[in-house]
Amino acid sequence: MKLSEKIIILRRRRGWSQEELAAQMGVSRQAVSKWESGQSMPDLDKILMLSKLFDVTTDTLLKNDRKLAPVIFDFEEESGQEGNAWNGIDPANADQAFENKSGESSAMKMPEIPRGKTVDLMMAKKYLETKEYTAPRMAMAVAFCIFSAIPLLFLLGFSQTGLFGMNEAKAVGIGLCFLLAIVAAGIYKMVRVEAVEKPYAWLEKEEFRLDGQAYAFTERVRDEWAGKQSKEMSIGIVLCILSPVPLLVTVFTTQNPFFVLTGVCILLIVVAIGVNFIIKASLLKNATNVLLQEEEYTPASKKTNKVLEPFAGIYWIVVTAIYFLWSFHRESWEVSWIVWAIAGMLFAAISIGLNAYYKAKGK
Structure with missing residues (x-):
């Protein structure tokens, strides 16, 4: 499978138009159109950006033996034959080709992928300027x-x-x-x-x-x-x-x-x-x-922190209570410090385990 076909499939999986992908990549729509039609190849920097944007490896993008499952759309061609939506489609005009009879984009029939917030160039500049000022x-x-x-x-x-x-x-x-x-x-x-x-x-x-x-x-x-x-x-x-x-x-x-x-x-x-x-x-x-x-700011780490934040406060209060109860009741101040060592290792293990789980889940 060629790189041009993979770009189309990955873009469609995200539900993006060529204009939206172009905005993400910082290039013109015509450049994306040429990539998808095979008229030109993205340079190395752009391939790395595509890899990160689509969450795939560069090998997946560049090696022809790596295939992606095509996105199938639920519409019938003029001949009445139902089949792969990519058949007979000029990639350069893919966005227009996938408009159905009602005028709605067939990409809307795909499962919706949550996009979250988008950080554009202006916000990134302001954030880095702010950090340069506050650091x-x-x-x-x-x-x-x-x-x-x-x-x-x-x-x-x-x-x-x-x-x-x-x-x-x-x-x-x-x-x-x-x-x-x-x-x-x-x-x-x-x-x-x-x-x-x-x-x-x-x-x-x-x-x-x-x-x-x-x-x-x-x-x-x-x-x-x-x-x-x-x-x-x-x-x-x-x-x-x-x-x-x-x-x-x-x-x-x-x-x-x-x-x-x-x-x-x-x-x-x-x-x-x-x-x-x-x-x-x-x-x-x-x-x-x-x-x-x-x-420490990967999506998996952020999910881990969201889970741990409400739990951490209660956890350390309980640990402190156990420490004081043991110390006062048994008069074991010279030994009870081990509660903190065990609690610290246990909390670290929970954090590492959650992080590994969310990383595996995100793949």
Whole structure:
């Protein structure tokens, strides 16, 4: 079976016209018409898009020995012979050929395939622009929360020197004020980011269809961002690994509490900077994964999350109740922690099992 015939069959299975497929692929209707008539071949990028759009392998599309069951329509030709709807049909005019006598498209007699929401090029651009704006702000908000303990620790160390009349009580009071102020600033940033991203929150939870132009644009953006993301992720990981060095140096060279706590402060500063890089890179990578519905945002994963969301809250409340009942009743605090390990593994197993089920069901 030729590629041109397969494109027609797969398009008809979706109930799409040539114009609709063209819109999905980001090409003209004439281009689709030429593909279906065999006058031209889609290039490699378009074949990959067709494979993803129709949810088939490239081998299925390209190998002539791979056949697809033709779509049979319930109408009689002028001769009164009933048969395969593709017989004698010019693929270039397939849409017009399948109009029945009442003027209704015979494709309407096919089982309806739910299409869900469609994300077009404009929405994809706005979403990625929004994530590009919010990613560094969310990363900074998390860094603020890590930074928040630094003034308290530094002042506690400084209080050991006795300079400027600083004592431990004053250090704790001033340090806690700084801690709360910095945490409040971080939470404020997080809330603002969530408000900006709210119109697009459904993309992470619901299934949708990405049209051709949006798909090509997202792939291009992912390629453009990949180098920078890899660099930022590497820097962040290296900083987190090296962060204990200042503390280790102070611990092994001096027993002065001020210098030791200063080493802890430097550790937190380096960790905060590293985490900032990691979160920013991860959020931008996730943004393209959300649109392309890859990794943790596949349709199977979304279905799994929908099932687990209402169950998870009840599950962990029950686990907590079991933990406290066992711990208080038996006075087994040194053993009861195992409840969390077992509960965590069980929850992970349920999640993996559901995900595998929905993946298999979707094939």
